[in-house]
Structures are given as C-alpha cells and as structure tokens.
Amino acid sequence: MTSSPTSRRAEYAEATRAAIVDAARRIFAEQGYFATTVEDIAKAARVAPATVYAVGGGKQGLIGTLVDLWSQAPIVAETRRRGAELTDPDEILRNAAATVRSMREEYGDIMRVALATAPHHTAVAEGLRVATGRYREAVLALAERLHEVGGLHPGRTVRQAADVLWFYFGYAGFFTLVDDNGWTFDQAEHWLVRQAAVTLRSAP
Incomplete structure (x- = not known):
C-alpha cells in the first residue's frame, strides 16, 4: 500500500523540521547562539534560509524548541513515576541521580547554550526561566518523596532538602565535575549521590 500525497508531504515536512532543529542544535553548540546565523543553519540543513524562518521560527524559535526538548523530556516523568514506587531513600536518590546524569549526557549541549545566552537575550532568558521552573519542580517533588520515606534528617x-538537592543536582554539579575537573560521568554521579545523602541526613 502506497502512502497518499498528503502523508508524503507531512513526512517531508517533519523530516525538514527535524533537519533544521538538528542543524541548529549542532551549530549553536559549536559556535554559540550569537555567532550562528540563519544562513549557517540553512546550509547545514540543506534548505533555504526562508525555510528556517517558516519552519523553525528563525534562531529564536529554534532555541526555544531545543529548550522545550530538554526540559520536557519524557524521562523526567518516568523518573518521578519510578521514584513514587520506591521506598528506600538511597534507591530514590540513585534513581534521580541517574536521570540527571542521563539528561546531562543527552541535553547538556542545549543547557550550556541556554545558560550562556540567557543573560544577553530576553527571549532565551524567559525560555530558561520556564525550563528551570520545571527542573526545580521535579527537584521539589524528589525532596517531598524523600521526606515521605524518612530520607531526611528530622x-x-x-x-531545605530541595535546596540541598539543587546544589548537588542543579545545573552546576555535573558540569563542574565533568567539564571543569575532568571526572567521568560515573565518578560524578556516584560522588554526588553520596554527598547529597550525607547532607540530607545531617542536621541543617
């Protein structure tokens, strides 16, 4: 059975959009947001610059798409579901840390671009604000779950627990250990879990 002209057009449109988003992600990471032009993205995606504007909304639309891709990744909801099933505080913390690590490996390039660009671009700053709100909401849910299962100091x-978790598992933890200090992701993940557990169970 052959696909209809309508479905073929839809497939082509989606493939074009994916190519543009992928090209923007790669070039933003390599050159930075401000040094990247729509023409750079169009060339890499093998489309006309007008198509980048029409399909991706230009640079601003594309970085917004990338921030949403990261901050609404399905793994976040899955981690919260899994955490709700676990009852051991250490397992809950390890489950969350594994997701933070996975997010850094998968979306760290987008995070770096957004963090570097936001102080100088109002729209990117707003996108990062929304993404950070989603991130902090997940961290607060983790703190609440640890409280429920007795994983916090009385x-x-x-x-306070959410603040501790943000210190270890917010933006800085993995980036500092892996990017600045040259640790492996394994080393960083295990160290962060151990330190967070000790702090959460210590008197504030």
Whole structure:
C-alpha cells in the first residue's frame, strides 16, 4: 500500500523540521547562539534560509524548541513515576541521580547554550526561566518523596532538602565535575549521590 500525497508531504515536512532543529542544535553548540546565523543553519540543513524562518521560527524559535526538548523530556516523568514506587531513600536518590546524569549526557549541549545566552537575550532568558521552573519542580517533588520515606534528617524541612538537592543536582554539579575537573560521568554521579545523602541526613 502506497502512502497518499498528503502523508508524503507531512513526512517531508517533519523530516525538514527535524533537519533544521538538528542543524541548529549542532551549530549553536559549536559556535554559540550569537555567532550562528540563519544562513549557517540553512546550509547545514540543506534548505533555504526562508525555510528556517517558516519552519523553525528563525534562531529564536529554534532555541526555544531545543529548550522545550530538554526540559520536557519524557524521562523526567518516568523518573518521578519510578521514584513514587520506591521506598528506600538511597534507591530514590540513585534513581534521580541517574536521570540527571542521563539528561546531562543527552541535553547538556542545549543547557550550556541556554545558560550562556540567557543573560544577553530576553527571549532565551524567559525560555530558561520556564525550563528551570520545571527542573526545580521535579527537584521539589524528589525532596517531598524523600521526606515521605524518612530520607531526611528530622530537623530538615522539605524546602531545605530541595535546596540541598539543587546544589548537588542543579545545573552546576555535573558540569563542574565533568567539564571543569575532568571526572567521568560515573565518578560524578556516584560522588554526588553520596554527598547529597550525607547532607540530607545531617542536621541543617
């Protein structure tokens, strides 16, 4: 059975969009947002510059798409579902840390571009604000779950625990250990889990 002209057009449109998004992601990571031009993206995606604007919304639309791709990744919801099933605090923390590590490996390039660009670009800053809100919401849910299963020091509030978790598993932890210090992801993940567990169970 052959596909209809309509379905073929839809497939072509989606393939074109994917090529543009992939090209933007690669070039933003290599050159930075401001040094990248729509013409650079069009050339890499093998489309006309007008198509980049029409399909991707230009540079601004594309970086917004990339930030959403990262901050709404399905693995986040799956991690929260899995965490709700676990009852051992150490397992819950390891489950979350594995996801943070996976997100760094999969979307770290997008995070770096957004973090570097946001201070100088209002729209990117707004996109990062929304993404960070989603991230912090997930961290707060993790703190609440650890509280429910007795994974916190009795004197530590959920809000304090969320702040501790953000310190270890927010943007800086993996980037500092892996990018700046040259640790492997394995080393960074295991160290962060150990340190977070000790801090969460210590008196505030």
